[in-house]
Amino acid sequence: MSTLINSSYGKANVKFLKVKKDPSNPKVQDVLEANVQCLLKGNFDVSYTEADNSVIVPTDTVKNTILVEAKNTDVWPIERFAGHLAKHFTSKYSHVDGVEISIVQQRWNKYPVNGKLHDHSFVHEGPETKQTFLTYNKKTQELSLKSCIKDLTVLKSTGSMFYGFNVCDYTILKPTTDRILSTDVFASWEFDPKKLATLEDIATYADAGLFEDTLKTARDATLELFALENSASVQATMYNMAGKILALVPEVKTVTYELPNKHYILFNLEWKGIKDNTELFYPASDPNGLIKCTVGRTNAKL
């Protein structure tokens, strides 16, 4: 005998680019390019266990819904659109109990021409994306909303140390007070479900600018501390970054960082009689360190 323990289904990689035109000057525009994944949860067990398709809202319908709703509603910021889709699917279909939605947003930014940001020309700012993850359960009213920055690649050529670590018979790493530090930032922040308790709260906070402000705060705090701190380690620096975001955004409950330590290693040129090489490094693509932490508020129960 077997039993279905958990299930969800829907459409992944539903991609669109939406243009927003300024009503007073339609040539002044903004764009949002997104990749949406929307999975439904609910009373679908018989579709797995009895081959009964009558309950299935086809994934094709899920895709059509995402696109039609993207046309008909405001998709800025992506947290608002995730909340809107959650509301739509859980109210339109009585047997849909919940959703798992993720949206990835590309970084298209206007660039200056003749000293002024051009009205409708954009530059793609590399692999960095903003993402949001929403889960909602209609029965329990549980709502979880997290957003993140992914693949913000940074490097500092000095101002990073690593010494005082555990030394044993397997240790070959030498302590250093001056090294290159480089990483692809993954930083995510979980909104406090006590403050963002309902899908309607998401729309209210979107109107108030919370989601764009939090993204800016998280990005600025990451870049600022990365530059300004004489880093003792990836661990210590990421903890300080997370603490700064928590201090600046009361609506955030926890902050998570996942940082690869992308090693740059000095070439050994001693074979050429060069003993003072401190300038020429090779990027070691693998293996890399990988350091993660989640930081919350003191005395807060997770």
Ligand SMILES: O=c1[nH]c(=O)c2[nH]c(=O)[nH]c2[nH]1
């Ligand atoms: O900042 C660092 N943290 C580590 O845990 C570690 N381990 C290592 O080999 N180098 C580094 N650097």
